Amino acid sequence: xxxxxxxxxxxxxxxxxxxxxxxxxxxxxxxxxxxxxxxxxxxxxxxxxxxxxxxxxxxxxxxxxxxxxxxxxxxxxxxxxxxxxxxxxxxxxxxxxxxxxxxxxxxxxxxxxxxxxxxxxxxxxxxxxxxxxxxxxxxxxxxxxxxxxxxxxxxxxxxxxxxxxxxxxxxxxxxxxxxxxxxxxxxxxxxxxxxxxxxxxxxxxxxxxxxxxxxxxxxxxxxxxxxxxxxxxxxxxxxxxxxxxxxxxxxxxxxxxxxxxxxxxxxxxxxxxxxxxxxxxxxxxxxxxxxxxxxxxxxxxxxxxxxxxxxxxxxxxxxxxxxxxxxxxxxxxxxxxxxxxxxxxxxxxxxxxxxxxxxxxxxxxxxxxxxxxxxxxxxxxxxxxxxxxxxxxxxxxxxxxxxxxxxxxxxxxxxxxxxxxxxxxxxxxxxxxxxxxxxxxxxxxxxxxxxxxxxxxxxxxxxxxxxxxxxxxxxxxxxxxxxxxxxxxxxxxxxxxxxxxxxxxxxxxxxxxxxxxxxxxxxxxxxxxxxxxxxxxxxxxxxxxxxxxxxxxxxxxxxxxxxxxxxxxxxxxxxxxxxxxxxxxxxxxxxxxxxxxxxxxxxxxxxxxxxxxxxxxxxxxxxxxxxxxxxxxxxxxxxxxxxxxxxxxxxxxxxxxxxxxxxxxxxxxxxxxxxxxxxxxxxxxxxxxxxxxxxxxxxxxxxxxxxxxxxxxxxxxxxxxxxxxxxx
Amino acid sequence: xxxxxxxxxxxxxxxxxxxxxxxxxxxxxxxxxxxxxxxxxxxxxxxxxxxxxxxxxxxxxxxxxxxxxxxxxxxxxxxxxxxxxxxxxxxxxxxxxxxxxxxxxxxxxxxxxxxxxxxxxxxxxxxxxxxxxxxxxxxxxxxxxxxxxx
Numbered sequence: 079x080x081x082x083x084x085x086x087x088x089x090x091x092x093x094x095x096x097x098x099x100x101x102x103x104x105x106x107x108x109x110x111x112x113x114x115x116x117x118x119x120x121x122x123x124x125x126x127x128x129x130x131x132x133x134x135x136x137x138x139x140x141x142x143x144x145x146x147x148x149x150x151x152x153x154x155x156x157x158x159x160x161x162x163x164x165x166x167x168x169x170x171x172x173x174x175x176x177x178x179x180x181x182x183x184x185x186x187x188x189x190x191x192x193x194x195x196x197x198x199x200x201x202x203x204x205x206x207x208x209x210x211x212x213x214x215x216x217x218x219x220x221x222x223x224x225x226x227x228x229x230x231x232x233x234x235x236x237x238x239x240x241x242x243x244x245x246x247x248x249x250x251x252x253x254x255x256x257x258x259x260x261x262x263x264x265x266x267x268x269x270x271x272x273x274x275x276x277x278x279x280x281x282x283x284x285x286x287x288x289x290x291x292x293x294x295x296x297x298x299x300x301x302x303x304x305x306x307x308x309x310x311x312x313x314x315x316x317x318x319x320x321x322x323x324x325x326x327x328x329x330x331x332x333x334x335x336x337x338x339x340x341x342x343x344x345x346x347x348x349x350x351x352x353x354x355x356x357x358x359x360x361x362x363x364x365x366x367x368x369x370x371x372x373x374x375x376x377x378x379x380x381x382x383x384x385x386x387x388x389x390x391x392x393x394x395x396x397x398x399x400x401x402x403x404x405x406x407x408x409x410x411x412x413x414x415x416x417x418x419x420x421x422x423x424x425x426x427x428x429x430x431x432x433x434x435x436x437x438x439x440x441x442x443x444x445x446x447x448x449x450x451x452x453x454x455x456x457x458x459x460x461x462x463x464x465x466x467x468x469x470x471x472x473x474x475x476x477x478x479x480x481x482x483x484x485x486x487x488x489x490x491x492x493x494x495x496x497x498x499x500x501x502x503x504x505x506x507x508x509x510x511x512x513x514x515x516x517x518x519x520x521x522x523x524x525x526x527x528x529x530x531x532x533x534x535x536x537x538x539x540x541x542x543x544x545x546x547x548x549x550x551x552x553x554x555x556x557x558x559x560x561x562x563x564x565x566x567x568x569x570x571x572x573x574x575x576x577x578x579x580x581x582x583x584x585x586x587x588x589x590x591x592x593x594x595x596x597x598x599x600x601x602x603x604x605x606x607x608x609x610x611x612x613x614x615x616x617x618x619x620x621x622x623x624x625x626x627x628x629x630x631x632x633x634x635x636x637x638x639x640x641x642x643x644x645x646x647x648x649x650x651x652x653x654x655x656x657x658x659x660x661x662x663x664x665x666x667x668x669x670x671x672x673x674x675x676x677x678x679x680x681x682x683x684x685x686x687x688x689x690x691x692x693x694x695x696x697x698x699x700x701x702x703x704x705x706x707x708x709x710x711x712x713x714x715x716x717x718x719x720x721x722x723x724x725x726x727x728x729x730x731x732x733x734x735x736x737x738x739x740x741x742x743x744x745x746x747x748x749x750x751x752x753x754x755x756x757x758x759x760x761x762x763x764x765x766x767x768x769x770x771x772x773x774x775x776x777x778x779x780x781x782x783x784x785x786x787x788x789x790x791x792x793x794x795x796x797x798x799x800x801x802x803x804x805x806x
Numbered sequence: 807x808x809x810x811x812x813x814x815x816x817x818x819x820x821x822x823x824x825x826x827x828x829x830x831x832x833x834x835x836x837x838x839x840x841x842x843x844x845x846x847x848x849x850x851x852x853x854x855x856x857x858x859x860x861x862x863x864x865x866x867x868x869x870x871x872x873x874x875x876x877x878x879x880x881x882x883x884x885x886x887x888x889x890x891x892x893x894x895x896x897x898x899x900x901x902x903x904x905x906x907x908x909x910x911x912x913x914x915x916x917x918x919x920x921x922x923x924x925x926x927x928x929x930x931x932x933x934x935x936x937x938x939x940x941x942x943x944x945x946x947x948x949x950x951x952x953x954x955x956x
Binding site: 145289746 | 821822825826829832833834836837838839840841842843844845846848849851878879880882883888892895896899900901902903904905906907908911929930931933934935936937938939940941942943944945946
């Protein structure tokens with residue numbers, strides 16, 4: 079397997095071009111300023127983040143995407159906190175990427191991945207709220223002809239303290255919109271928060287329990303047709319031919335179109351008609367060289383990397399190889415992590431309407447700007463003739479951020495039917511075989527002890543796939559993919575949580591043709607399993623308690639230690655467990671948050687695991703909505719344990735074998751352990767941490783470590799179903 | 807032409823009788839609260855009631871339900887008042903992405919009709935819907951709360 083698969087880098091290049099192109103439009107609409115910018119209903123925009131209607135409704139603009147993680151509510155809380163508005167009158171809306179580009183990216187980054195929604199925008203959205211508050215106060219002061227210092231704002235009401243006069247935001251918004259925004263605003267101390275920091279309910283729950291929430295799959299436009307699509311099942315392959323005449327007379331079928339050089343779609347009145355015809359359509363593929371690849375050939379290639387002389391160094395101190403050579407005792411193990419599909423509940427979809435003058439797309443996206451870039455590229459139209467209308471996502475998990483293959487397809491189909499809106503919806507089967515998969519990785523770990531059983535060295539050799547090499551090759555550092563070392567890095571948002579005298583963590587890059595992607599948690603998922611299971615192996619090799627062994631290496635990592643101690647204490651580490659119950663733990667720093675887990679399990683028949691209880695601790699520096707964080711922690715355990723027990727995408731003849739939930743299972747309620755979430759926001763000036771992903775990675779090692787305690791069996795390849803280990 | 811009764815309203819639909827009920831509801835009648843997740847009755851996102859019984863509409867052909875009473879998520883609230891399961895869902899702030907939740911709520915509403923005070927074991931065997939966001943802990947709490955409510 080020494081050929082290099084062809085990679086389409088067009089989408090990224092265009093993404094950069096699109097943003098530059100937007101700036102080059104030269105539209106200069108001031109932030110505030112004398113000319114009032116209006117929302118669609120005519121209400122004045124106080125600034126880009128805040129629109130206030132005459133009835134005092136506050137519309138908060140949200141650039142990031144809501145896909146279940148609660149970022150919509152959290153960001154609104156942060157703006158509302160500084161705005162001093164009435165939370166019960168808050169609603170939200172998404173600005174479009176087209177508007178953002180035309181306004182010099184006034185809403186900043188739209189990307190909603192890497193647990194970034196809140197942690198990388200909290201400062202400027204709070205400033206947006208604070209600036210609007212000051213403008214509203216100033217407008218009231220001007221009307222009353224009093225100094226603004228005598229005016230205060232609370233709960234959407236402005237009061238002139240000396241006279242007791244009051245007015246509301248809705249009454250002064252029009253005037254406030256014309257006021258010069260303050261140059262700088264002071265943000266509140268989080269200890270004074272009244273809306274942020276509280277476990278307020280989600281703003282989007284009602285529509286989600288009544289069926290009114292419109293997802294991409296639910297969009298309806300006048301005259302809309304529906305499309306079903308099939309791409310070459312071997313990624314990188316092409317379409318050779320298809321026999322449209324065989325299906326064009328089937329009920330509802332309007333057109334059969336080639337999509338790019340590797341796909342074919344049927345457009346029909348209803349999706350079932352489109353899918354039925356697509357299933358009947360004879361297609362011949364040019365699968366190419368990749369059709370020779372199998373899971374076994376990939377595993378063999380990765381295995382060779384475990385001892386390859388060439389590797390990128392991600393973290394090193396001392397001389398780990400020397401420490402291993404001189405060790406009084408050595409411990410060695412090899413782990414392997416499989417391909418996995420995101421399996422969002424809502425399959426990929428997008429709706430496009432193309433005319434030679436305009437291209438509009440409606441769809442679920444974790445990054446409106448990436449969808450916009452894909453729309454520009456596929457339509458061939460400039461930025462001022464395109465736009466993307468975001469809708470809430472039925473799950474994202476990393477599949478709908480950097481990757482807009484489905485948006486590109488929708489536009490390419492719509493382009494062949496100008497003037498007709500077309501909704502493209504993938505079947506679950508298409509979604510399973512055209513994923514952007516969690517990359518495969520193997521890891522050989524060697525630990526070295528001196529004669530006194532002190533750990534003197536650790537070498538972790540990763541061998542496997544780089545996501546950036548495929549998705550953003552320009553982000554590689556002299557060929558190295560720094561993301562591969564998430565959770566193992568020398569410093570930063572994914573820093574290694576131990577101090578070891580001699581350390582070497584390196585990566586032999588092996589990139590099979592299966593397209594890799596950012597899969598919720600990304601590379602911490604495998605790295606936490608490798609490291610945290612092996613830490614248990616090391617402790618056990620020298621007869622030490624697994625928690626005490628870790629603590630000795632964590633003196634320089636107080637925040638890691640705090641979350642680890644918290645779960646250990648809550649689970650009752652060191653105290654007798656109930657009969658037949660065993661415990662395991664793990665911790666990690668990821669996305670600038672510190673997380674730990676401790677699990678209690680029992681095992682029957684040697685292979686049926688019941689996870690009774692799992693405790694998660696999270697230190698995200700600041701907690702914007704504790705109730706939603708608790709839900710992210712519980713949901714992360716489901717995501718992580720589903721992967722551990724059930725999920726693997728295998729490759730045969732170059733294609734992914736799993737096609738639906740019957741062979742790619744996901745946990746159900748019967749398997750749900752009791753989750754206890756401990757929040758330990760430590761405050762201070764450290765970067766804020768994200769909460770949508772980190773906890774996933776500690777679920778598996780905590781359970782695997784407990785399983786070893788219960789059975790003496792150390793499992794090092796996944797998922798557990800491959801070892802006939804089940805979830806009871 | 808097939809006669810369908812959906813949420814108490816009569817519909818005449820002119821589609822292939824083999825079409826799954828899911829797609830008749832979504833594309834022909836226009837009720838999109840019922841979701842497509844897998845098409846093979848695995849995930850439960852498409853759950854509706856047929857004569858009061860929870861069924862996965864992606865795997866029920868139109869021909870099998872002609873003349874029967876179908877209830878979708880849009881018909882669960884009565885006279886403008888949310889169903890007790892929907893209320894419990896709001897009280898416990900259950901949904902995350904929400905895509906699977908309508909199917910989950912329909913499955914739970916049918917369970918409570920059959921077993922007004924379900925045990926955890928009843929829930930485990932009956933509610934087999936997939937939720938990738940992992941809302942199960944809140945789902946269980948909300949089921950018990952709905953069962954305890956009037």
